[in-house]
Every structure is written in structure tokens, then in C-alpha cells.
Amino acid sequence: MSVFEELSKTTCFGGSQLTLSHDSKATGTPMKLSVFVPPAAADAPVPCVFWLSGLTCTEENFTVKAGAQRMASELGLIVVAPDTSPRGEGVADDEGYDLGQGAGFYVDATEAPWTPHFKMYSYVTEELPALIREAFPVRPGGLGVMGHSMGGHGALTVALRNSELFKSVSAFSPIVAPTQAPWGRKALAAYLGDDQTKWAAHDACELVCSRGFPTQILVDQGDADGFLEEQLQTWRLVDACKEVGQSAKIRMQPGYDHSYFFIATFIDDHLRHHARILG
């Protein structure tokens, strides 16, 4: 299992649910992650989907709450869920739940006190894909990414910037325009500084317009989500995709909120989306 230390291993839907730890070069800290390995991976390389979690989450929330393992087992998908930031006593933090530990926002910080460890962009686009490929039978060209809220922002932005690496992308309740919303503006200012020209590279709407994505983007958003109007602003992504002709399926789901009960309801659709594209 190469660099990974196995913290736990549990049989689940005929596959293995692992919790792993490793010393990350990107963040300079130990990082935990969960990996589901489907039964099909015993026979041949299979596609792999990264799950990027939202504010306050660790590698555990998705793993125990989303119910993804059933369909991942059926479709033969490895699912990797990293933690949302570096953590520990020597790591900078903030009193708010929306900055610092648990809130890495999938960027590489360039501002004090965040610079030394907050390198979640490099972590999820470079170090982690390489380590996962070394340790698990991932089919070449078979990597996708999905996420929720801050992690939906993460999934969309890392995929749009790295479409040669991530072939499929989807998101639940993503922050689609962090340059326009309080959570995003606070985090981007703290991690990247006040020069807003540097923020656009981490704004999904900006990236849809400037780069686009080769395959269809799938997004689910609950219309009873209390963060919709102020923080998530889904309509901006709808508009951006329309403007440039980006293939996208952006679904407003009536009655659903921001919770993992919403994610559990539609995770099968997202896994099928990735399996279809990753083939």
C-alpha cells in the first residue's frame, strides 16, 4: 500500500472501505483519507472518483453518510475522499468554521499565515492522484471528481483546470462563484490576498467561460437549501454554461436541503454519470 498507513479496513458491499493516513509533501502534514475499493478492482483496473467534502468535514462524513458504496460496488468504482484541509497543532487556524482547518477551499495559499500548509489544490490535483495510482488499480484515464458545497466548488474548479486529469465532474450544492459570495470572498482573500484578479482561477463560472469542460457537467442543488441564495448562487453556473454552450445538467431538486440526506438521495445518479464517462 506504498506510502499509506492503514488506519482501518472494513468489508462493505463486497469491497473494502479503508481509512488511510500519509505524510503529505504538499501540505507538510499528515493527511487522512478514505478509500472504497470495489470487488471488481481485484480482477482489473477500474475507474476512480475523488469526492471533495464541504466546510467542517473530514474524510469521514461522506464515507459514513452518503451511502455511496452500494452503487460504487455495483459499478466497479474506486471512491477516494480526502480530508478538507491540513490539520494539527502547528497548522494555522481561524475561529470561523469557514476558514482554516476544515476549510481549505482547494486552493494553494500564498498569504500568511496559511502559506506553509494550505496547499489543497496541489494536494488533490497532483500528490493524491499520483499516490492513489501507485497504491490502487486505477484504470489509465479513468479519474473523475465530485464534491459538495465547498467541495463542489473544489470539484468543478480542479476539473475545469485539469481536464486532462479529471475526465468527469459533478457536484452537489456547489459554491459556483466564490468570487461573488461571502464564503468564497472571505476564503479567497485570506488564502490568495486582496488582488481579485488571482481569484478568477478558482471560480467555476469564470472557468466555464474561459476554459469549458469536454464532458457534461452534472450538478444537483436543493431548492430548500438555506445557503442557495447567498452562498451557492446556482443560477450563475446555469447562465455561464448557457453563455458558452457548455454541456451541463443542472437540476434544481424540489424540497431538498444542504444535508447528506440530499446527497444520499442522488449519489447513485452521480456515480452512474462518472461510470458512464469513465467507461
Added chain:
Amino acid sequence: MSVFEELSKTTCFGGSQLTLSHDSKATGTPMKLSVFVPPAAADAPVPCVFWLSGLTCTEENFTVKAGAQRMASELGLIVVAPDTSPRGEGVADDEGYDLGQGAGFYVDATEAPWTPHFKMYSYVTEELPALIREAFPVRPGGLGVMGHSMGGHGALTVALRNSELFKSVSAFSPIVAPTQAPWGRKALAAYLGDDQTKWAAHDACELVCSRGFPTQILVDQGDADGFLEEQLQTWRLVDACKEVGQSAKIRMQPGYDHSYFFIATFIDDHLRHHARILG
């Protein structure tokens, strides 16, 4: 919603996932529970299955970890998960995780200091069924019960003693013979006293032999469960069912442990079992 206070309500698989609280007459304390109401309940009364959780659990563990809502929605089942004991400052407790708060063992205590509040047998066989029927559209004769570990013991014993009330029963990793195992002996001695003749009424193996159950009993047990040999002793239930000709499907599942990843893997089978019997 009659006596229940609604603490939360979330849309999930087209139905509603509720967290409720009420002042229990049986326990003399506030009691919390979770209730999943499937979309089908909007049109007509539907069957209802109680889930009884294991040691240390609250109403939340099953609700967020088991992934039961998908199949419950599809089959049209209400699923009710109560807390595992009375709780609060005025309620007796023990330093161990296996006695006191979080460990009610589904008996009515007759010994100090447990007597005033530890009435989980009456709670799940009398008060809660009545309140649920008042508040939700439960089909007459459509009540089943299932559970895990201590709650598997609870499901089996309350069903065997109340087969006119609970028409279907299943269990994950149940304590099948608490009179023969350390967890059970400690709890039964504390709650019921040292007269072991009183314990048999709460031992599933004894009840299979003395009463039997009208419909098939479904049990799943992981063979990598660290509690199997000392605490759960599944073979005793296999032997008891054989001895008296009780219809039972008791499955030893290779590689699975005691966790909710095991429960999630097989919960669909259990829900189908209940739906089939409850019609």
C-alpha cells in the same frame, strides 16, 4: 403530529426524515427518535418497521449511517428508530458503555438505581407503537421490528414476546443469548436482579424454545465480528431454531464486522423481508 415535537425535518428519497422528541410516560424522561416517512404514506397507510440500536447509540446512528431510506422509500415503509435508553442529569448511569444511559437493553428495570426510568421494554412495546400509530399512517397489523447487537437482542425478544404486535422480525449481529454472555449477564443482573429465572424472558434463544415466532426470523452476522464468540454466540440461536423447528434464515456473512458498513450492505434485504411479511 400529536405528542411529538419536531426537531428536524429533511427531504430524503422523496420522503421525510424526521427527528422527534416527546415526554415519555414509560421512562419519565424526554425521548428522541427518528422517523422516515416514505412518499407512499401520503396516499394510504403503509407498514412500519422499528429499528432498535445497539450499545452507545442514539436515534441518530442508524438514521445517518445505515442508508435505509432508499429502500424504505421504494418499498413504502415507515422506519422508526428510538434512542437506546432514557438520558439526562436525573437519570442513573454507569461508567461502563454497556450499562445505563445508551444501554437500556430493552427491559423494564426492577432494581435500584435503574427502576424509575429504565423501562425500555414498555417503551418500545406499548407507548411508542401507540404514539406512532396516532401520528403516522401505519397500516393495521403492519408493524415489524429489527435491530443491531443489543438492539438485535431487543428486536428478537420484543417480537417473540409480542407476536400479535410485531408481525415480522430481523436482526443484525444480535446478542442471541444474553443470559450466557458478559454484556447480557451484566445488564440483566443490574436491571432485573440476581434471580436468573427472571432473565429468561429476555433471552431470544429461551423465547424461541418457549414461544416461537409465526414468521421467518432473518439474522445476518459477520464472521469477522470481534464480538461474535464472547458476546453474540450466534450458534446458540441456530441450535435453538433447529431444536424447535423455528423458521429462520441465519446467515454468516464472510469478512464482515460489527459496524454500520455491515448493516448498510444488508439493510435492503432486511427491509424487503419486513415488506414481504407485512404485505
